[in-house]
Amino acid sequence: MSALLEFDRLRVEIPTPVGPRPLLRSVSLSVAAGEAVGLVGESGSGKSMTARSVLGMLPGGSVATGAVRFRGVDIGGLDPAGLRRLRSRDVAMVFQDPRASVNPVRTVGDFLTEVLRERGMSRAAAREKAGGILADIGVDRLAHRLKQRPYELSGGMLQRVVIAAALAGEPALILADEPTTALDVTTQEEVVAILDEQRRQRGTALLFISHDLELATAVCDRIAVMYAGEIVEILPAARLHEDARHPYTKALLKARPGSVPPGERLQTVPGVPQSAIDAPAGCVFADRCPVVEPLCRDTIPVLTAGVACHLEVS
Numbered sequence: 100m101s102a103l104l105e106f107d108r109l110r111v112e113i114p115t116p117v118g119p120r121p122l123l124r125s126v127s128l129s130v131a132a133g134e135a136v137g138l139v140g141e142s143g144s145g146k147s148m149t150a151r152s153v154l155g156m157l158p159g160g161s162v163a164t165g166a167v168r169f170r171g172v173d174i175g176g177l178d179p180a181g182l183r184r185l186r187s188r189d190v191a192m193v194f195q196d197p198r199a200s201v202n203p204v205r206t207v208g209d210f211l212t213e214v215l216r217e218r219g220m221s222r223a224a225a226r227e228k229a230g231g232i233l234a235d236i237g238v239d240r241l242a243h244r245l246k247q248r249p250y251e252l253s254g255g256m257l258q259r260v261v262i263a264a265a266l267a268g269e270p271a272l273i274l275a276d277e278p279t280t281a282l283d284v285t286t287q288e289e290v291v292a293i294l295d296e297q298r299r300q301r302g303t304a305l306l307f308i309s310h311d312l313e314l315a316t317a318v319c320d321r322i323a324v325m326y327a328g329e330i331v332e333i334l335p336a337a338r339l340h341e342d343a344r345h346p347y348t349k350a351l352l353k354a355r356p357g358s359v360p361p362g363e364r365l366q367t368v369p370g371v372p373q374s375a376i377d378a379p380a381g382c383v384f385a386d387r388c389p390v391v392e393p394l395c396r397d398t399i400p401v402l403t404a405g406v407a408c409h410l411e412v413s
């Protein structure tokens with residue numbers, strides 16, 4: 100299966116007064132056409148940075164090495180027109196806060212038809228197509244909705260509109276960065292179900308960023324576990340519980356709310372989450388790992404057969 104999207108030892112550094120420091124240490128991951136991959140890990144591990152790198156949205160002054168390839172083309176080598184084309188045609192992004200994605204004073208109809216109009220579709224045809232997608236995802240009173248402005252919609256309804264806009268452009272890939280974290284639990288489930296169903300029907304690939312392992316497992320084919328700027332394990336979502344080998348993945352699984360009987364104290368991953376910038380020289384997880392060995396402290400384990408752990412590679 101050839102990759103639609105491929106991160107090849109992507110490293111991102113920012114300048115600091117004490118010299119360049121990493122935000123991503125080395126990210127290698129591929130997403131096939133139509134595949135859904137979940138990127139999970141604690142806050143600061145670099146999930147958003149990884150997704151943003153696909154659209155060339157890295158912090159100013161940062162330097163990226165390695166490569167991010169879309170359909171085999173290195174995104175780092177695209178000119179501004181190529182990057183615009185990638186953003187408007189091939190890859191759509193859905194962020195955590197839907198209100199940050201929309202212009203507050205424009206109507207839902209204008210927001211939904213923008214990409215289609217840019218591609219030369221007539222206003223009437225674009226409205227019909229946008230309305231059709233809204234209907235597909237269960238939005239009622241279409242004519243009324245198209246005239247509404249973002250502040251008139253609930254967070255859940257607005258995130259549905261943002262997902263509809265992403266789908267309207269018929270991208271090959273959707274990057275969804277914690278798309279339901281800002282919503283209440285029931286709405287979260289509905290919005291995730293819509294994203295899951297619609298992208299399956301259309302054969303759209305998905306990079307689904309979440310700190311919620313259960314949610315990612317429910318909608319993804321594979322799960323990539325990220326820690327301090329590196330992918331430490333990649334495995335099929337259906338085998339996550341049985342096949343997890345990395346000590347960090349195992350710790351995350353134990354820290355899930357459903358992993359302890361009701362009333363018992365929830366386990367946490369011992370220690371504090373680290374970013375790439377303060378990760379140790381060897382294995383990124385060495386400082387918190389319950390089975391750390393001397394080798395782990397100074398030698399970086401390479402991601403081999405889906406896991407980056409010295410104890411798993413002999």
Ligand SMILES: Nc1ncnc2c1ncn2[C@@H]1O[C@H](COP(=O)(O)OP(=O)(O)OP(=O)(O)O)[C@@H](O)[C@H]1O
Nearest residue numbers: 113122141142143144145146147148149158374375
């Ligand atoms: N604009 C920026 N300039 C400098 N450092 C940044 C910038 N944005 C993020 N970082 C740092 O890069 C690292 C990775 O951040 P990122 O937002 O990708 O993590 P994350 O895993 O998505 O976390 P969260 O779940 O909290 O969103 C963090 O240490 C963060 O502080």
